[in-house]
Amino acid sequence: MELLHIVLNATRILLPLLLLPLLVTIYEAFMVLVLQPFVLTRRFKKQGITGPRYRFLYGNLGEIKKLKRESHHSGFDPSSNDNFPRLLPHYQKWMYLYGETFLYWSGTEPRICISDPELAKQVLSNKLGFFVRSKARPEIVKLVGSKGLVFVEGADWVRHRRILNPAFSIDRLKIMTNVMVDCTLKMLEEWRKQRSDDKTEQVVMKKEMNSEFLRLTAHIIATAAFGSSYTEGIEVFRRLKELQNCCETSLIDIYIPGTEYLPTPFNFRIWKLERKINTAVKRIIDSRLESKSDYGDDLLGIMLKSCKSQGNQQKMSIEEIMHDCRTFFFAGHENNANLLTWTTMFLSMHQDWQEKVREEVFKECGKDKTPESDTFSKLKLMNMVFMESLRLYGPVTSLYREATKDVKLGHLDIPKGTNIIIPLLKMHTDKTLWGSDADKFNPMRFSNGVSRAANHPNAFITFGIGPRVCIGQNFAMIEAKTVLTMILQRFRLSLSGEYKHSPVDHLSIQPQYGLPIMFQPLK
Numbered sequence: 001m002e003l004l005h006i007v008l009n010a011t012r013i014l015l016p017l018l019l020l021p022l023l024v025t026i027y028e029a030f031m032v033l034v035l036q037p038f039v040l041t042r043r044f045k046k047q048g049i050t051g052p053r054y055r056f057l058y059g060n061l062g063e064i065k066k067l068k069r070e071s072h073h074s075g076f077d078p079s080s081n082d083n084f085p086r087l088l089p090h091y092q093k094w095m096y097l098y099g100e101t102f103l104y105w106s107g108t109e110p111r112i113c114i115s116d117p118e119l120a121k122q123v124l125s126n127k128l129g130f131f132v133r134s135k136a137r138p139e140i141v142k143l144v145g146s147k148g149l150v151f152v153e154g155a156d157w158v159r160h161r162r163i164l165n166p167a168f169s170i171d172r173l174k175i176m177t178n179v180m181v182d183c184t185l186k187m188l189e190e191w192r193k194q195r196s197d198d199k200t201e202q203v204v205m206k207k208e209m210n211s212e213f214l215r216l217t218a219h220i221i222a223t224a225a226f227g228s229s230y231t232e233g234i235e236v237f238r239r240l241k242e243l244q245n246c247c248e249t250s251l252i253d254i255y256i257p258g259t260e261y262l263p264t265p266f267n268f269r270i271w272k273l274e275r276k277i278n279t280a281v282k283r284i285i286d287s288r289l290e291s292k293s294d295y296g297d298d299l300l301g302i303m304l305k306s307c308k309s310q311g312n313q314q315k316m317s318i319e320e321i322m323h324d325c326r327t328f329f330f331a332g333h334e335n336n337a338n339l340l341t342w343t344t345m346f347l348s349m350h351q352d353w354q355e356k357v358r359e360e361v362f363k364e365c366g367k368d369k370t371p372e373s374d375t376f377s378k379l380k381l382m383n384m385v386f387m388e389s390l391r392l393y394g395p396v397t398s399l400y401r402e403a404t405k406d407v408k409l410g411h412l413d414i415p416k417g418t419n420i421i422i423p424l425l426k427m428h429t430d431k432t433l434w435g436s437d438a439d440k441f442n443p444m445r446f447s448n449g450v451s452r453a454a455n456h457p458n459a460f461i462t463f464g465i466g467p468r469v470c471i472g473q474n475f476a477m478i479e480a481k482t483v484l485t486m487i488l489q490r491f492r493l494s495l496s497g498e499y500k501h502s503p504v505d506h507l508s509i510q511p512q513y514g515l516p517i518m519f520q521p522l523k
């Protein structure tokens with residue numbers, strides 16, 4: 001009897017203690033899943049901002065998935081460059097229904113879509129830390145590296161950027177131009193060998209250029225990043241590519257927080273790949289550190305030098321360096337390949353522009369001289385073509401920021417925690433900004449410079465603006481100019497009859513069925 005009494009007393013004391021965490025979790029879940037969406041929806045409604053209705057837990061993810069699937073299967077006008085409705089159909093639909101600025105829900109995360117260039121500029125240029133990069137899905141963070149430049153914030157970001165800026169200075173890029181030329185020459189030499197091995201002795205050669213450019217840009221960034229450790233470096237990048245393929249397949253699924261920690265076969269595969277990548281990068285770093293020289297002039301060498309610099313603020317940890325290696329591969333490889341791919345498509349379709357750009361190349365670089373970095377600023381027409389290609393098929397389709405406090409943006413009151421989406425693809429093809437031919441290829445619109453190409457100076461922000469502007473934009477442009485110059489010096493390009501126009505959004509805009517191009521050697 002007495003024992004029962006003790007047990008009852010203990011239960012009376014312990015039960016509330018045991019129940020408390022459960023109650024707190026239920027309360028928090030209620031706040032996030034029910035109350036916050038309700039309150040925020042009302043708060044924005046009062047400001048005249050509406051959007052699709054919040055659905056429990058999933059927000060509007062289901063509708064996004066459905067609209068993307070439908071638009072993907074709906075076929076595509078082969079002459080159209082109007083990618084916005086096809087690749088971001090949910091934004092198009094909601095803009096039509098609720099206006100240019102609207103609220104939607106990515107799961108329980110509130111998102112405001114803003115495509116006004118003036119507001120976009122205010123968000124991206126804010127130097128007070130009111131808007132930071134939005135938290136990305138774990139798959140993306142794994143690819144780019146959580147401690148690399150893309151995802152660090154505040155003082156860490158300042159330190160990273162200070163260390164890395166010199167790696168992209170004009171002097172360094174001049175040296176890197178030689179790397180770009182050498183890698184392109186290797187690709188062209190391979191093509192020559194394949195042609196001479198070809199028993200059919202056809203003069204015109206067909207190449208699938210998206211995969212050629214992917215291979216070439218991987219080769220270039222691996223050499224620029226790892227230089228003397230190239231062989232090991234390319235192995236790291238191969239594994240990163242595997243990781244990317246793995247992550248990409250899961251990106252179309254709805255993300256449920258915490259699932260990345262579950263011991264599923266998919267997660268085991270990712271963890272294994274990550275371990276292999278880290279071990280391989282660590283091995284390269286260790287062998288450099290052991291060499292006790294000045295660590296080399298490549299990106300890795302520049303980062304390693306920062307490890308031994310005196311000022312604490314300037315230092316970078318080995319883990320951070322490992323993550324930055326991933327960042328450079330991810331950011332500097334596919335984006336550049338896609339820029340080259342879509343530009344090649346345009347030049348093959350618009351023979352008049354191909355001739356104009358080739359004439360410019362012959363005039364400024366000669367017919368068979370290897371290009372030098374000093375010449376690139378003279379290639380004005382080529383630059384205009386690249387800008388037009390980036391406007392219509394820029395690899396980054398949207399930019400993401402999160403408000404770190406309640407903040408005023410134009411006439412809007414943005415509550416802390418709201419994500420702001422800037423749909424670049426929409427801004428870059430908006431007829432009110434670019435005129436009635438907004439979806440047409442017309443490089444002439446850039447003849448007076450980027451800021452005068454549309455009726456707002458910030459209508460074109462393919463590399464971003466403000467403090468987080470792309471650190472690799474000059475690298476990207478020099479690489480693209482090097483490769484295109486060397487190709488145009490040697491070949492006349494035309495689109496193969498097999499080409500099927502079907503741009504898809506796989507982290508960047510890519511041709512679903514590749515880009516088969518016919519290469520005719522110039523006399």
Ligand code: HEM
Pocket residue numbers: 133149150151161327328331332333335336339394395396399400461462463464465467468469470471472473475476
């Ligand atoms: C066509 C080529 C490229 C395009 C269109 C592009 C576009 C962009 C954009 C739009 C941003 C800003 C994102 C934001 O504000 O949230 C960015 C950031 C960045 N890009 Fe690029 N990029 C390209 C090539 C490269 C290359 C070649 C590298 C490196 C080798 C690179 C490295 C980075 C890094 C590290 C950041 C983050 C910068 C920071 O947060 O401080 N990108 N890029």
